[in-house]
Amino acid sequence: MTAVATRVRTPTLEIDLSAVAANTRRFVRATASSSAEVMAVVKADGFGHGLADVARTAVDSGATWLGVTSVAEGVAVRESGVDVPVLSWLNPVDVDVETAARHRIDLAVPGVRHLAAIAAAGAGARVHLQLDTGMARDGAAEDEWRALMRAARRAEAAGDVTVVGVMGHLAMAGESGHPANKQGLLALLNGVELAEQAGLRPVVRHLAATAATLTDPATHLDVVRVGAGLVGIDPSGTTRLCTALRLTAPVVQVRRVAAGVGVGYGHTHVTDRATTLALLPIGYADGLPRVASGRAHVLVAGLRRPVVGVISMDQTVVDLGDHVVEPGAEAVVFGPGDDGEPTVADWARWAGTIPHEIVTGIGHRVERSVR
Numbered sequence: 053m054t055a056v057a058t059r060v061r062t063p064t065l066e067i068d069l070s071a072v073a074a075n076t077r078r079f080v081r082a083t084a085s086s087s088a089e090v091m092a093v094v095k096a097d098g099f100g101h102g103l104a105d106v107a108r109t110a111v112d113s114g115a116t117w118l119g120v121t122s123v124a125e126g127v128a129v130r131e132s133g134v135d136v137p138v139l140s141w142l143n144p145v146d147v148d149v150e151t152a153a154r155h156r157i158d159l160a161v162p163g164v165r166h167l168a169a170i171a172a173a174g175a176g177a178r179v180h181l182q183l184d185t186g187m188a189r190d191g192a193a194e195d196e197w198r199a200l201m202r203a204a205r206r207a208e209a210a211g212d213v214t215v216v217g218v219m220g221h222l223a224m225a226g227e228s229g230h231p232a233n234k235q236g237l238l239a240l241l242n243g244v245e246l247a248e249q250a251g252l253r254p255v256v257r258h259l260a261a262t263a264a265t266l267t268d269p270a271t272h273l274d275v276v277r278v279g280a281g282l283v284g285i286d287p288s289g290t291t292r293l294c295t296a297l298r299l300t301a302p303v304v305q306v307r308r309v310a311a312g313v314g315v316g317y318g319h320t321h322v323t324d325r326a327t328t329l330a331l332l333p334i335g336y337a338d339g340l341p342r343v344a345s346g347r348a349h350v351l352v353a354g355l356r357r358p359v360v361g362v363i364s365m366d367q368t369v370v371d372l373g374d375h376v377v378e379p380g381a382e383a384v385v386f387g388p389g390d391d392g393e394p395t396v397a398d399w400a401r402w403a404g405t406i407p408h409e410i411v412t413g414i415g416h417r418v419e420r421s422v423r
């Protein structure tokens with residue numbers, strides 16, 4: 053039986069910016085009653101959706117801040133033409149303060165060493181003091197906070213920095229109601245109070261990312277930093293957001309094989325019947341997790357077909373059974389799921405990871421098609 057299928061030429065990632073726009077508007081609505089502003093976090097190439105495209109789309113849809121994790125990403129945001137405040141965190145201690153100031157990029161400051169280096173540059177950098185609110189990851193430890201406040205006040209008085217914000221981040225926001233979330237919020241509010249006691253006047257307090265924004269209005273404060281949610285990923289599992297990605301690959305070869313044939317490296321799969329195998333020119337170098345071998349499926353001519361054998365660097369084999377297609381037929385690796393194709397969440401489950409890792413892992417040689 054030969055099925056008719058859409059024809060494609062090369063592995064292609066289709067990016068639907070209207071989904072990003074719809075998600076952004078949803079977060080703007082979700083923060084309307086708390087009157088918090090939305091910072092669109094466009095790190096990691098806009099979560100693999102294109103930094104400039106996501107930045108422009110989010111700002112056009114109501115985001116009033118942009119967040120990145122390096123000055124280089126901040127410069128890329130500026131070069132895309134958007135004109136809202138931009139904040140970079142995760143900066144090295146010798147961050148290029150001049151470039152940041154020239155491109156009006158605010159800098160997160162996670163401790164006294166960073167502050168000293170930024171103040172020494174004398175560029176009048178706008179800074180957000182970053183407190184570790186319970187992750188032991190980024191930000192100043194609570195026992196360093198008072199010293200950081202004093203140093204920030206001195207640097208501000210000298211005209212070397214302007215303190216505009218205080219920020220934290222939550223470890224357990226995906227579990228609404230977890231006590232660590234309340235503790236994180238209290239830690240941040242306490243940190244703000246200590247800043248004010250030191251004579252600082254931070255005007256933007258920010259803590260919530262996607263999950264807390266959707267589940268806990270008390271965490272919204274002045275700005276929410278939303279990344280995953282803009283591209284349709286909800287770590288809280290409470291909200292159906294719009295998917296922006298569709299990944300397709302052409303069938304490049306079709307072969308009929310007998311029962312008992314070993315497929316791919318290591319013969320991890322042996323056919324249990326005569327069947328037809330299709331070869332896709334896409335593999336783990338393109339972001340298909342090798343660990344999903346043996347569980348993953350793709351959609352070919354309207355039917356979900358299993359991936360068989362191990363996913364190779366550049367190649368993946370699919371068992372078509374008796375539903376044969378011609379070379380050139382389109383296989384849908386993932387998409388919104390409306391036509392029965394797997395989703396990014398399915399791939400994450402097959403790989404034992406989170407959707408974030410799938411969407412940020414699509415390789416450079418996959419063609420991008422933005423609409």
Ligand SMILES: *Cc1c(COP(=O)(O)O)cnc(C)c1O
Binds near residue numbers: 093260261262278281
């Ligand atoms: C990545 C990141 C965010 C965005 O988190 P999402 O869950 O993707 O919305 C917010 N704040 C910080 C500090 C981050 O590193």
